[in-house]
Amino acid sequence: MNLLTTFRGSMMESFLPAGWDLEKIDRLADFSGAAMVKHCSWWHPKFEPVACDSLADFDTYMGHEIAREIQLTKQAGRPLAIILPVGPMGMYRWAVYFLKEWGVTCAHVHGFNMDEWSDAQGNTLPSDNSGAFQYAMEQAFYGPLGSATVPKAQRHFALQSELPTYATQIADLKKKGAKLDTVFGIGRVCHIAFWEPHFAAEFETEVDWKAQTHRLGARLHPLTIEQNALTSFKSRTTLVPAFANTIGPALFLAADHIIGGADGSFGRGMQWQGLSLRMTLQHEPTPWIPSTYMPMLAGRLFYLKELAEPLVAECN
Numbered sequence: 417m418n419l420l421t422t423f424r425g426s427m428m429e430s431f432l433p434a435g436w437d438l439e440k441i442d443r444l445a446d447f448s449g450a451a452m453v454k455h456c457s458w459w460h461p462k463f464e465p466v467a468c469d470s471l472a473d474f475d476t477y478m479g480h481e482i483a484r485e486i487q488l489t490k491q492a493g494r495p496l497a498i499i500l501p502v503g504p505m506g507m508y509r510w511a512v513y514f515l516k517e518w519g520v521t522c523a524h525v526h527g528f529n530m531d532e533w534s535d536a537q538g539n540t541l542p543s544d545n546s547g548a549f550q551y552a553m554e555q556a557f558y559g560p561l562g563s564a565t566v567p568k569a570q571r572h573f574a575l576q577s578e579l580p581t582y583a584t585q586i587a588d589l590k591k592k593g594a595k596l597d598t599v600f601g602i603g604r605v606c607h608i609a610f611w612e613p614h615f616a617a618e619f620e621t622e623v624d625w626k627a628q629t630h631r632l633g634a635r636l637h638p639l640t641i642e643q644n645a646l647t648s649f650k651s652r653t654t655l656v657p658a659f660a661n662t663i664g665p666a667l668f669l670a671a672d673h674i675i676g677g678a679d680g681s682f683g684r685g686m687q688w689q690g691l692s693l694r695m696t697l698q699h700e701p702t703p704w705i706p707s708t709y710m711p712m713l714a715g716r717l718f719y720l721k722e723l724a725e726p727l728v729a730e731c732n
Contacts, residue, residue: 420439433704435613435617435705436613441691444694444699445727449725452694454698456700460711460712462715463711463712463713463714469721470720471681475506475509478677478718479509479511479512480511482507483514483518484514485595486511489525490520490521490524495526496524496597497526497585497594498526498528498596498597498598498599499529499596499597499599499668500527500529500530501530503644503648504677505552508560512560521563522564526566527571528663529553529572529573530600530608531549532574533548534633534659538661540661543573574660576632579630583629586667595672597673598668598671598674599674600674600710602676602693602696602710603707604692605640605692606692606696606708609662609663609664611663611668613704613705614637626669627665627666629664629667630661630667631661633661647680647688665703671713671715672714674710674714675716676710677719678696678718680693680723686732690724691727693723695708696711697717
């Protein structure tokens with residue numbers, strides 16, 4: 417007895433994304449260890465999953481990867497347009513450490529935050545609200561860099577007035593030789609940024625879906641809201657907005673290089689991201705599972721080794 421055998425007539429029938437094949441997803445859930453990271457035909461030849469023994473390793477490796485991209489573009493004399501997430505977050509401390517240690521300044525960097533909490537019209541939280549992504553980025557990355565930081569005019573946030581200009585700004589930077597990096601986490605429902613799986617129902621073709629640059633006041637899936645209640649709002653669901661401003665696949669899939677992270681462990685044997693990681697890596701690309709497109713790009717996806725352990729019941 418499981419969800420598949422008790423699904424009909426349950427509240428889950430209209431809850432999970434309509435395009436999910438639950439039997440197929442359950443088969444993917446059986447993969448663990450090396451089977452979870454087995455190379456698939458649609459993967460980019462230079463896409464690499466990287467296992468991390470601990471959260472400390474994860475934060476350090478991912479922070480080093482971000483810092484290295486900033487250093488390499490600086491050495492090459494190229495601008496760097498870098499799409500940044502709030503979640504994961506621990507890597508920013510290490511990116512700051514390495515950049516300062518190496519004496520690398522960030523005048524050539526243009527940061528584009530991929531999303532921000534909003535209402536249905538795209539109005540966002542004040543920048544001094546501790547739940548706002550702009551606040552988080554200033555505290556974790558831009559501020560600690562000190563005199564080496566990204567110039568304020570080159571820090572872009574997913575606000576109602578600015579998000580619609582991202583595509584043009586990034587295109588202009590690429591015309592000047594900029595490299596585009598997408599740094600990302602994977603949502604419980606396999607979103608990238610807040611580009612949710614249920615958006616797929618709105619588009620007749622994959623081409624139309626891929627052409628979307630952004631959305632203001634995106635309607636979030638309940639699992640996204642509850643994921644963030646648990647990971648960012650100390651379980652207080654009522655603090656989490658039900659909408660967000662977000663970039664779309666036309667931007668996050670345009671990257672020359674990606675830096676992904678999956679650190680979704682609660683400790684004591686509890687986790688929330690193991691299934692999402694398997695879907696991302698082993699399910700063929702589909703708009704109903706946005707993260708499945710990321711392995712088609714060059715770069716690295718860092719993940720906690722714990723997430724690759726067998727997904728079997730363990731009462732806590």
